[in-house]
Amino acid sequence: MTAVTTDTSSEPTATERSRVGRKDLWQIIKFGMVGGVNTATFYGCYLLLHPHMPYFLAYTLAFVISMVGSFFMNTYFTYRTKPTWAKFVRFPLTNVTNYVITSVGTVVLVSGCGMSDKIAPLVAALAAIPFTFVLSRKILTRTA
Template identity: 30%
Template sequence: MRFFLGGMINTGFSYLLYLALNLVLPYRYAYLLAYMAGVVFAYWFNARFVFAVPLSWRGLFSYPLVYVVQYLVSALVLEGLIDRLGVNEQQAPLWVAAVMFPVTFMMSKLVLMWKRTTKRT
């Protein structure tokens, strides 16, 4: 439930940032910048409140590797929705977030909990 709450907060924050940036940038660049800000927030929120993992510089720089894969998939989905299916640029990121939510949860859990179990051994 905490992951869901953090995801909703992050989605809202990222979406509003995307909309603001999309006023002055093409959607691809607006999405990239909003996405990067969302990754930093997701690391902080998930480490602190979802999986109770201590924050660290190493964690901050390794956690986004999960999001590289997630970004590539979500960017392809975004482009497909907009360019191929004709979904509105302002609505498409919400569809992408819904599709990627369960994938992101599993990848986040694996990475953050893996780091925790390797420190215990």
């Protein structure tokens, strides 16, 4: 009778799982910090542009400006990866989900619910945070 051996070399140890868990948690915290700065940038741009154009155009321009800042803050700070042109080109694709969620949310909140067009973009942005984290992490940490 032979002894059955199980090769566990491919399974992470408890220490490795703990390290990965802490790394993930720290990335989520840093993503939240970048998101706070990015939201302030977006909102500041939105408020500056809003008096000079329709709210949705101001919203869209502020979104694009803050997305460029978000790319650099997330590459350098959150994921500690090198920004490349390939990542920069792909990064907006990950924000399509964010844009759709926040755009639809903003319009629904303003037009459908009567919420102030100055507050609605902030409320709508909260719903997009989990989706944006997952997608940006996938794009920015993927090796091209």
